[in-house]
Amino acid sequence: GAGVSQSPSNKVTEKGKDVELRCDPISGHTALYWYRQSLGQGLEFLIYFQGNSAPDKSGLPSDRFSAERTGGSVSTLTIQRTQQEDSAVYLCASSLAQGRAGELFFGEGSRLTVL
Amino acid sequence: SQQGEEDPQALSIQEGENATMNCSYKTSINNLQWYRQNSGRGLVHLILIRSNEREKHSGRLRVTLDTSKKSSSLLITASRAADTASYFCATVDNQAGTALIFGKGTTLSVSS
Numbered sequence: 001g002a003g004v005s006q007s008p009s010n011k012v013t014e015k016g017k018d019v020e021l022r023c024d025p026i027s028g029h030t031a032l033y034w035y036r037q038s039l040g041q042g043l044e045f046l047i048y049f050q051g052n053s054a055p056d057k058s059g060l061p062s063d064r065f066s067a068e069r070t071g072g073s074v075s076t077l078t079i080q081r082t083q084q085e086d087s088a089v090y091l092c093a094s095s096l097a098q099g100r101a102g103e104l105f106f107g108e109g110s111r112l113t114v115l
Numbered sequence: 116s117q118q119g120e121e122d123p124q125a126l127s128i129q130e131g132e133n134a135t136m137n138c139s140y141k142t143s144i145n146n147l148q149w150y151r152q153n154s155g156r157g158l159v160h161l162i163l164i165r166s167n168e169r170e171k172h173s174g175r176l177r178v179t180l181d182t183s184k185k186s187s188s189l190l191i192t193a194s195r196a197a198d199t200a201s202y203f204c205a206t207v208d209n210q211a212g213t214a215l216i217f218g219k220g221t222t223l224s225v226s227s
Contacts, residue, residue, distance in 0.1 A: 004157075033214055042203060042219035043158075056214055091157060103148065104215060106157035 002026075004107035006092050012113045013082055021077045021110045025094030032075050033104065034067060035091045043091065049075060082114045121204055121221040128225055134191040136221040138204030139184075145207055147180055147187050148215065152201045161189075161202075194225045 005024040013019050025032050034046040045059040049069045069075040079086055089111045093104040122137045146165045150158040164171045164180045171178045177190040201222045205215040
């Protein structure tokens with residue numbers, strides 16, 4: 001596609017349920033990032049992929065959070081046993097740059113609400 | 116961890132006025148980037164300034180970088196109502212990081 005695509009755009013779930021958020025990056029972009037943005041806050045880094053490997057997953061807040069990337073393309077962020085504090089907008093970004101600090105292209109985000 | 120911190124947190128101006136936002140960071144960097152976010156949307160890249168550059172222009176945007184003070188500023192000249200958005204600076208820690216770390220942003224409101 002022309003841009004980074006994320007789905008679902010909105011997800012409401014009950015506390016304790018698992019959720020999966022999907023990111024489809026720009027074709028050919030080898031770097032992929034997940035960030036989390038709580039209401040009125042800045043972006044919190046979660047995980048970085050280069051190809052299918054994740055050299056930096058230091059931002060994942062707990063072991064309930066995991067992510068994978070397959071075929072150097074689509075990535076899925078999974079949150080197990082969701083808690084109310086997981087409510088946020090989850091943003092995915094991709095970059096053509098090998099390594100760090102290139103220009104990021106963001107998707108529109110997946111808004112997660114945990115009741 | 117917080118790498119960039121924007122100042123002010125919020126800024127309200129009239130159309131036609133200039134808007135200046137500042138960013139301070141903590142470590143040595145390779146480059147510094149500014150992004151814009153309209154309400155409820157994703158972020159859009161505005162401009163990248165490398166650590167060996169001091170000033171860069173793009174249309175109505177002017178970015179400066181002072182590595183000795185670990186600070187940057189974003190100037191929007193002749194602002195328009197459509198410039199209303201949140202603006203974030205982002206950097207990568209040369210020593211430790213692999214990902215862009217964003218500040219909390221400056222919320223700019225331009226009224227007509």
